[in-house]
Amino acid sequence: MARPVIIDTDCGVDDALAILMALVDPAIEVVGITCVAGNVGLGHVVRNVATVCDAALAPAIPIFRGASRPLLMAPVDAASVHGSDGLGDVGFAPSTRPIEREPAAAALVRLARAHPGATLVPLGPLTNIALALAIEPELPQLLGATVLMGGAVRGTGNAAPAAEFNIYADPEAAALCFARGLNPVVLDWDLTLATPIAWPVWDGLVAGGPLGRHFIGPINTRLRERSLARGGRGINLPDPKAMAIVLDPAVARLEPAALAVDTGWSAARGMTTVDRRWHPAPPNCHVATELDLPRLLALVERTCQAACAFGT
Numbered sequence: 001m002a003r004p005v006i007i008d009t010d011c012g013v014d015d016a017l018a019i020l021m022a023l024v025d026p027a028i029e030v031v032g033i034t035c036v037a038g039n040v041g042l043g044h045v046v047r048n049v050a051t052v053c054d055a056a057l058a059p060a061i062p063i064f065r066g067a068s069r070p071l072l073m074a075p076v077d078a079a080s081v082h083g084s085d086g087l088g089d090v091g092f093a094p095s096t097r098p099i100e101r102e103p104a105a106a107a108l109v110r111l112a113r114a115h116p117g118a119t120l121v122p123l124g125p126l127t128n129i130a131l132a133l134a135i136e137p138e139l140p141q142l143l144g145a146t147v148l149m150g151g152a153v154r155g156t157g158n159a160a161p162a163a164e165f166n167i168y169a170d171p172e173a174a175a176l177c178f179a180r181g182l183n184p185v186v187l188d189w190d191l192t193l194a195t196p197i198a199w200p201v202w203d204g205l206v207a208g209g210p211l212g213r214h215f216i217g218p219i220n221t222r223l224r225e226r227s228l229a230r231g232g233r234g235i236n237l238p239d240p241k242a243m244a245i246v247l248d249p250a251v252a253r254l255e256p257a258a259l260a261v262d263t264g265w266s267a268a269r270g271m272t273t274v275d276r277r278w279h280p281a282p283p284n285c286h287v288a289t290e291l292d293l294p295r296l297l298a299l300v301e302r303t304c305q306a307a308c309a310f311g312t
């Protein structure tokens, strides 16, 4: 029987690949996709998820609208990375997939009850997950596991000097998730930076099949150009690495960790610290410390080779 997976996303270009990796995996059933504002505004995120499902010729998967802004602070975005539409401004035809009326936080709780032991995969700011935890404090017990992309456990920020985007975009929500027993597996930005996919390897992967050629490659074209112009060695794919841990747990080495989120209003806002003292605080998550790049590449390769609704 396929393993149930619930994806929560602020669908930018790396979220798109992560979602596709799950959609093409026969061992996985994506039972719902909840949307949250982050990389781009909520309207774009919802449209992008529908487009991603179209691209992969996915069956009807319920898509839910979630939080359009963080719990407390003003919204931030990452359109400079993902394009103004969040999918590289390629201009795909609008999807006709329906969007559910049920709010994402309620849907997360309902899906977790309907699929006990499901894996939750948050790929964006943790606003929807925090709201779901407020509705159902037993959410962690209903879920089998949570594997999220977020944080920078060695302090190399991307949204702020010491803060990674998903945490920085809603630190209060993130702090709540780590404090309320979600006990996630964390794939962070520092490990992402340490494991880029070299450009020639990436180019070979996306040329390798219909979904790569007609969707995954095109949505990443601008990011590739920008990165090359800055001397980047390869593509940094945070969200697909988190999804890879779900699809193939042997892809990562994990260590228990006590992780704290800074919710102050200083330069450290959104920073994630791991307690590395001799006697650390009790662990509240597992942090991925090493990635098996060939295993990850095999998952990306299979995804690029899948059928695509776009192109000739």
Ligand code: BDR
Binding pocket: 012, 013, 014, 015, 039, 078, 081, 123, 124, 149, 158, 164, 165, 166, 189, 238, 239
């Ligand atoms: C995270 O922020 C977003 O821009 C990416 O989609 C990823 O989830 C990386 O910091």
Ligand code: CA
Binding pocket: 009, 010, 011, 012, 014, 015, 039, 123, 124, 239
């Ligand atoms: Ca994301």
